[in-house]
Amino acid sequence: MAKIKVGIAGATGYTALEVARLLMSHPGAEVVAATSRAEDGKSLAEIHPSLAGRCDVPIETLDPKTIADKCDVVMCCLPHGASAETVHALVQHDVRVIDFSADFRLSSLETYEKWYGVKHPWPQRIGNVVYGMPEFFADEIAKADVVANPGxxxxxxxxxxxxxxxxxxxxxxxxxxxxxxxxxxxxxxxxxxxxxxxxxxxxxxxxxxxxxxxxxxxxxxxxxxxxxxxxxxxxxxxxxxxxxxxxxxxxxxxxxxxxxxxxxxxxxxxxxxxxxxxxxxxxxxxxxxxxxxxxxxxxxxxxxxxxxxxxLAKGASGAAIQNMNVMFGLPEATGLA
Incomplete structure (x- = not known):
């Protein structure tokens, strides 16, 4: 079976590092793309030295179509607001996304805009994105185009x-x-x-x-x-x-x-x-x-x-890998146990 091809958008933070670290031991997935506005031209291992010799994927500027063409799923590790815009653009190019921000977690647009202080870039999807807890929502996660990774x-x-x-x-x-x-x-x-x-x-x-x-x-x-x-x-x-x-x-x-x-x-x-x-x-x-x-x-x-x-694990990147496993029909613990 072909490995799941994973992209990481916003590759400089701790959650991105944790995703890459976990995927190093995942038998059914691999990191094939990573993006950062600030670190274009470097590699993941240059940004995160603990990955040296294990993950030398080059960093590139995010182009939704280019990333979508390479990947089966993108882990979007961007801050709120910016993340929703990127998720929207990626989904238009037929790639599945696990969003680490809070942009799609809440049921109410009014609640989101009150607490986050920004106009939502994709308001039609508020309340229409599954929350990434397989313990409660596994069936919806399995067929989702976007998963809101939990806080x-x-x-x-x-x-x-x-x-x-x-x-x-x-x-x-x-x-x-x-x-x-x-x-x-x-x-x-x-x-x-x-x-x-x-x-x-x-x-x-x-x-x-x-x-x-x-x-x-x-x-x-x-x-x-x-x-x-x-x-x-x-x-x-x-x-x-x-x-x-x-x-x-x-x-x-x-x-x-x-x-x-x-x-x-x-x-x-x-x-x-x-x-x-x-x-x-x-x-x-x-x-x-x-x-x-x-x-x-x-x-x-x-x-x-x-x-x-x-x-960083069940609170972010580990949960994202668990969600990815459900989305692609693998046992939830694959690469995590």
Whole structure:
């Protein structure tokens, strides 16, 4: 069987590096094209020295038709706004796209434009692009031309919350999500807040009450569970390279933590990467992998849910490879286990 030919648009960032790294060990796919406006003429290995000797694909300026002609699927690792324009152009040339930005994740155009502050370049597709969580949307992903790759923080909240909301085990209007992320979640471009001297030996909250991933969490839990929720989401920056740990405080409806863990085990019984565990998850338990670990603890009127993922893997590039596998009829864990 011929290998899936993969292009990477926006090849300079951490998610692009992680896609390339994962594809190095994927038996059914290979990187054949990469684009960057700033690094035209170099190779992927020059931009990402850890790929030296393994992935010397040349970087070129993005021309949708040229890339589409080379590829079966394009991983679009561009920022919001710019990504939607590129996705639109690529789809016109008959290539499938997995979009890493938030441009197609939300159900509502109004919500997108409110939280992202831009006019959407392809508004007709808002609410008409499948969300890239095979655990819930595999059938739609398999035949999709565009897949909206999930946000990293949202993944760590949607996966534990959705089954519990759907089963009616928790209250839906009083959910507190406290999430902590490694610095790679802020991207590779230079910013004062992510300089070594700012982040080392420090932890800080940011975007309190107004982070863009809050609406994504509420929207997706509603779409999956069929019930609206109200959550308060607060992200924190921690001095580690990668990983997300979300601690979620919910009010139970007379159900124990053990019942919630069993609910997860029933829901994810056929899911390769989701593990409901008895121990307290930590980011090192899932570092560099596409796995999710989550557990629950009884705490009086509340239950505390704890979920750990790798923000660059299950929170971004690993999820994209998992989606690609579903799109092209391969086992979900191909190249990821």
């Amino acid at each position: 990293c923080y949202p993944t760590s909240a949607i996966m534990p919350l959705s089954p519990l909301v759907q089963a009616g085990l928790i209250e839906t209007d009083d959910i507190i999500i406290d999430s902590k992320s490694g610095v790679s979640g802020a991207g590779r471009s230079a910013k004062v807040a992510t300089l070594y001297c700012e982040t080392n030996e420090s932890i800080s909250a940011y975007s309190v009450g107004n982070h863009r991933h809050g609406p994504e969490i509420d929207d997706l839990v509603h779409r999956i569970a069929g019930k609206s929720i109200k959550s308060l989401f607060t992200p924190h920056l921690t001095p580690m390279d990668r990983g997300i740990l979300s601690t979620i405080y919910v009010r139970h409806r007379g159900h124990t933590a053990a019942e919630m863990i069993q609910c997860w085990r029933d829901q994810y019984a056929n899911s390769v990467f989701v593990n409901a565990v008895d121990h307290l998850p930590a980011t090192k338990h899932v570092a560099g992998t596409n796995y999710v670990q989550m557990t629950a603890r009884d705490c009086g009127e509340r239950t505390v849910l704890v979920c750990a993922i790798d923000n």
